[in-house]
Amino acid sequence: MIELDQTHDPKLTSWVASANGHADFPIQNLPFGIFSPGGATPRAGIAIGDAILDLRAILDGGLLSGAAERAAKAARGNDLNGLLALGAGPRRALRQALSNLLAEASSLRPRVEPLLYKASDCLLHLPARIGDYTDFYVGIHHATAVGKLFRPDNPLLPNYKYVPIGYHGRASSVLPSGIAIQRPLGQSKRPEAETPTFGPSARLDYELELGVWVGPGNDLGTPIGISAAGDQIAGLCLLNDWSARDIQAWEYQPLGPFLAKSFATTVSPWIITAEALAPFRIAQPPRPEGDPAPLAYLNDAGDQAQGAFDIELEVLLTTAELRSQELAAHSLARSNARHMYWTVAQMLAHHSSNGCNLRPGDLIGTGTISGPGQDACGSLLEASQGGKNPIRLETGEERRFLEDGDEVILKGHCRREGFVSIGFGVCRAVIRPAL
Amino acid sequence: MIELDQTHDPKLTSWVASANGHADFPIQNLPFGIFSPGGATPRAGIAIGDAILDLRAILDGGLLSGAAERAAKAARGNDLNGLLALGAGPRRALRQALSNLLAEASSLRPRVEPLLYKASDCLLHLPARIGDYTDFYVGIHHATAVGKLFRPDNPLLPNYKYVPIGYHGRASSVLPSGIAIQRPLGQSKRPEAETPTFGPSARLDYELELGVWVGPGNDLGTPIGISAAGDQIAGLCLLNDWSARDIQAWEYQPLGPFLAKSFATTVSPWIITAEALAPFRIAQPPRPEGDPAPLAYLNDAGDQAQGAFDIELEVLLTTAELRSQELAAHSLARSNARHMYWTVAQMLAHHSSNGCNLRPGDLIGTGTISGPGQDACGSLLEASQGGKNPIRLETGEERRFLEDGDEVILKGHCRREGFVSIGFGVCRAVIRPAL
Incomplete structure (x- = not known):
């Protein structure tokens, strides 16, 4: 059940320069969280190097499709419970799509780069409403x-x-x-x-x-x-x-x-x-x-x-x-x-x-x-x-x-x-x- | 802090006949819950005798005002957490208003009576989203x-x-x-x-x-x-x-x-x-x-x-x-x-x-x-x-x-x-x- 795919490729690098060689958040990681850029409302994001990618903005920008888009829609609120509810398949599709967008070779960099925030300017929240x-x-x-x-x-x-x-x-x-x-x-x-x-x-x-x-x-x-x-x-x-x-x-x-x-x-x-x-x-x-x-x-x-x-x-x-x-x-x-x-x-x-x-x-x-x-x-x-x-x-x-x-x-x-x-x-x- | 008021008056009776002498739900009780009438969506209600009063309908019918109206608005969703958050004051105001509406002497009976459901036709849910x-x-x-x-x-x-x-x-x-x-x-x-x-x-x-x-x-x-x-x-x-x-x-x-x-x-x-x-x-x-x-x-x-x-x-x-x-x-x-x-x-x-x-x-x-x-x-x-x-x-x-x-x-x-x-x-x- 545990599969490796191209998102794990060690040769993969990102156009987000700080991600390459980053101790925590290289492009092979792509963790999900909930963040507030500046004083703005909490929303889903992905850590990449020293930056955070605004998942809602990626979705609203029409940069996702298929299962990845559906997964991002489930994360549209101020917690990730909806995304977690979907299970591994949609999460994997979203991960693959984000890896593609952030990869060195991505032609979409001009549309994605404006949707990054400096992590140090952001507040990080709990990623989910904890039921128990x-x-x-x-x-x-x-x-x-x-x-x-x-x-x-x-x-x-x-x-x-x-x-x-x-x-x-x-x-x-x-x-x-x-x-x-x-x-x-x-x-x-x-x-x-x-x-x-x-x-x-x-x-x-x-x-x-x-x-x-x-x-x-x-x-x-x-x-x-x-x-x-x-x-x-x-x-x-x-x-x-x-x-x-x-x-x-x-x-x-x-x-x-x-x-x-x-x-x-x-x-x-x-x-x-x-x-x-x-x-x-x-x-x-x-x-x-x-x-x-x-x-x-x-x-x-x-x-x-x-x-x-x-x-x-x-x-x-x-x-x-x-x-x-x-x-x-x-x-x-x-x-x-x-x-x-x-x-x-x-x-x-x-x-x-x-x-x-x-x-x-x-x-x-x-x-x-x-x-x-x-x-x-x-x-x-x-x-x-x-x-x-x-x-x-x-x-x-x-x-x-x-x-x-x-x-x-x-x-x-x-x-x-x-x-x-x-x-x-x-x-x-x-x-x-x-x- | 524990006050008795006219809602506790033992002489008070209700025009909901089953409430008078009811073992659980006379007009002196007026408990809050979340119920579904028939197959309808869950909403807040009050038990009165063998019936349940639809609180949302009471609110939408313009039958409440002031603090009681604000309390009922807090209970507008499918759980009572908002009402519970308000504390005793608004809850007491709502209780008093409901007692007035259901009392024998109420002139508003014609507008309230259509908003009652037979309890036996209703499904009862948990009254609140339990955090812990x-x-x-x-x-x-x-x-x-x-x-x-x-x-x-x-x-x-x-x-x-x-x-x-x-x-x-x-x-x-x-x-x-x-x-x-x-x-x-x-x-x-x-x-x-x-x-x-x-x-x-x-x-x-x-x-x-x-x-x-x-x-x-x-x-x-x-x-x-x-x-x-x-x-x-x-x-x-x-x-x-x-x-x-x-x-x-x-x-x-x-x-x-x-x-x-x-x-x-x-x-x-x-x-x-x-x-x-x-x-x-x-x-x-x-x-x-x-x-x-x-x-x-x-x-x-x-x-x-x-x-x-x-x-x-x-x-x-x-x-x-x-x-x-x-x-x-x-x-x-x-x-x-x-x-x-x-x-x-x-x-x-x-x-x-x-x-x-x-x-x-x-x-x-x-x-x-x-x-x-x-x-x-x-x-x-x-x-x-x-x-x-x-x-x-x-x-x-x-x-x-x-x-x-x-x-x-x-x-x-x-x-x-x-x-x-x-x-x-x-x-x-x-x-x-x-x-």
Whole structure:
């Protein structure tokens, strides 16, 4: 089902000069998003190099036809839900048409070039109205490391290798990159205290995740089979599932995380499409010796063969002090999407296995994608081992958890021999003091 | 803040004859909903006796003015989110205007009467687009009874009396009353089994809850103070939080219920407004001796004085066999909304205390509202004590959990000396076999 076509050709270049060699948005990427040029109304756009192409203007200019035109029409409003609902076929047709328009050889450059905006002049919004946001827990190194903090001898619960564990998240507080995060207030109880207190979280953390944009979804009562589930991946983004560990520890029994997470979730604003990611699909890493095989409803040879993603992930931290000294952001962790125990298709098949309906524009978080080493921790909870071992920065500052003024930056890139690298753009937000 | 006005006058009657003495929808109720007359498009309506008044037609007929007209205009589409966003003032003005139009004494009856539909000819939809659905756990008898099944000596966790425990639910699968529920498939593991299996849930259950429709909501980062939180209650409905206990037991650690709940949630379709419920507000029952006082952000004298609701709740069960013998529905439980440990205002203040934004049309479940006795169990898990003691029906049938063809019916009524009783209408759904 994962096809390569001429849009992936590594020899393809664009007349948008900044696209060629661009770390994130060469012509082989062409992600979709919603942007406002200047103070204008939000509309669909495509990132190309340092520019954004106005999809509505392309449509209105009569530059599209057939399936590509129909797909662009579905994206005519101020969100991409309609486009996501159409599924892969129309999205692929639109991608091909846009690739043609932006390619070096395009004769239509004179009509397209006026429809480009400098990305730095634009505001980026959420790409879709999120119906439901679900967060999974498929980073096994994260689950193991966090489990160890509570249960040193038995870090993974018995269900972990059978059930792609997930929970419902809060859709209203999902934010596009760049919007500051206010430190949450909440209840917490120190181990030595008799009673809880209410105040600013003292253990604010990030979580390095990928987000999955769902399309076209399924009807209630009609599960998505594992072999069809991959087709529900419209695209991916970076996702920072901000977490208040002290609130979480006190509230989460017995119904799971709630206010520890619902104050904010930050996503990178571009939908990196399944088509753009096609060259970077890899086989699911083999399960460790002794692990059970997935139950039949989660087991598919095609998914095992190419259901995983090879995406390099990085977390960077800047502090007010680092910025005032004009020092580079501190790299907190490097990881890779291959460290997921379950594939996205397995998550989606599981999610709908009880008949639950997924809708176009639903957002699925993977859970924290830590790697196997101490330099691959997808959260400070892991990196500081529950706050015991602080991270030292170049300024001499220490971090157990995030402080006001800190900015967390997530990045993601795909590289493969013989292909042009693509990236996710940035997912960043600074911490503002509590009310 | 809770005011009684002439719409509550017990002497008020309607020229809609079926409204007078109606168990649910006398002229003192006037709930809002979204309905389709015949096969026509969904629109806002008001239940009055056995009829539904077409609010759009009332508006288009020029029968409203001022704040009432503005409120009706906000309800002009196919959901009530716009009306909910306006808050109590415009809603109250519209209620007063509708009460005037429907009152026995109204001179406008000739213009209003043609805009009524027989309720039995109409389809009822969800009243709002649900942005997020959150489910709480404030029924202390339920929490205690369920806790006892797992921890006989220590049924309530240490956080229960400090934290209004809640979790995010699934918005996409919330359904209006009357839509059949398909028994979910899922993973479960029998205690004696080594490994889990995948198949139809064998422990399907209902949960007797109230739902709260939120309006007007708050901005991200701006908590709703406890003294203002009551004003966020646009209205209430009945809510059945269907639960697959076997799936839940296996999946819920460590992140809470997920697929055990997300296959369906049924609500009664009418928003019983805060205004209609005003006569039935009561003081919050005193906390048992020795319980901690609520932390300051949850503590408000006004809320204590009239933050609770006196709503009689009942759960009825019919089975295929009961229906074929034309026997009455079996009353499974009677309870009352006064058995909530936290008020709705406390839930909303807590929910937003970390800055989380609530939006008009958000749905908040209270959690299962069991009463103190064995005849007041809000779920079969409690009534059958984890499946050990079956319920006996008049047919000789037994129920530990729900079987295919069973129908669960929730009802709610408010009664108070000196006032006309009002009801919630019905929240019902039948269980369809698994796929």
